[in-house]
Amino acid sequence: MVVFDLAHDNRGQSHHFMPHYAAWFAPTQVAAKIAPALTTFMSTSQPAPLRRIAHLDMDAFYASVELLRYPQLKGLPVVIGGGRRRQDEDLTAAQGERTPDKIPVAEFPRLQGYSGRGVITTATYAARQFGVGSAMGLMKAAKLCPDAILLPVDFAAYRHYSHTFKTIIQEIAPLVENRGIDEVYIDFTQVPGGQREGGRVLARLIQKSIFDATGLTCSVGVAPNKLLAKMASEFNKPNGIAIVFEDDLQTKIWPLACRKINGIGPRADEKLQQLGIRTIGELAQQDVGWLIDHFGQKTGAWMFDAAHGIDARPVVLESEPVSISRETTFERDLHAVRDKAELGAIFTRLCEQVAQDLKRQGYVGKTIGIKLRYDDFKSVTRELTLPDHTYDAATIRRNAGLCLKRAPLQQRLRLLGVRVGSLIPLAEHQAGLRKGPLRAPLQTAMDLAT
């Protein structure tokens, strides 16, 4: 393999790159000088690298992080979720002077006797044996498996481990796209070693590096694109690697249920089944036009491509948030009139939290919205757009209040949410404000001149 040493990139770091990599990452002057030579070189002696995209998915992430702290729970039925304060306090009290790993199993809170509206976020395999699983109500789970240990969700801990494993990946392969707390896409195409055994060698290196640093395992799929990589990462869970090439489409992808395609959810799947389509292979046999007739231009065309393993989406390194929101389900259903004071207090607190989130993350938004969920679980949203961006809690509260007035309030409510959308970075907004007063007179002068 030919390696060019480009000495230093614009962050002052030293790297070795394969030639075609240079055009992307070298300082412009260097790239300009070597580009013609590279083009000749590539066209004569270097075959284009295969596009190799990896999807990495942490195995039972929340439960695994909890087991690092409480190894004595390994193999036992554990569910994580709820968030009733009682569990936190029980556990804190139970800890006392002991380190977490020394707390006897008998002292952990059980599902039995749980009351409240929480749902399961994660269940260990031992717990799943009893038929409990993600999104199930905790009270229902308590009936199925009363002896299961119930741990409160600890997002601070999960975020910490999330940051750790993502940093490790980034040091090995710099092109990483975040997909929530426990998943990433990685572009292997230009990474040294990324082509070896179709990506298996690099996947193994990343897996081992994460395990050595954290004790956590993950599963990796490497394929020509994100769509196939995402499916592949599920093939050999847990702690597995799966390599998929274009030629594997018919043997490895087509036998799978349509629901395995990321983007086909319960509704689309049901509709497909009604049309007699169950597998991706069957989906692939359909006519594009026919799919468009049933699912619309965009979805139909997308489904057709997906079934044929086609997906050109790039790995996206950074993206700006579109909206920031807070919502809460009440302990008991509340009525807009009879529980006005309680509801008002919650409403104000949600607005303050959103305002705080905006400030902390450095954004301002100009669309203020609310979400209501009624006791029959039906939801409505109302929103309005302000003339200017804001992160001010009182402004958000006032306008969210106007939204609330436009919603039906006869029925009792189970959830209230507040959202701020149409976000722009605070810095951008402030720069705009400084320019604002200057621009108006200039505009006028120009208008007069023309």
Place this chain on the structure above:
DNA sequence: TCTGGGGTCCTAGGACCC
């Protein structure tokens, strides 16, 4: 005793402007 919280993207209709 049903069903959390934080997001993104798409659709579709209406307003409004050119």
Place this chain on the structure above:
DNA sequence: TCTGGGGTCCTAGGACCC
């Protein structure tokens, strides 16, 4: 007086994902 498209913004709902 009637009749156009196209583009953008706004709003409400819904599917989907982690």
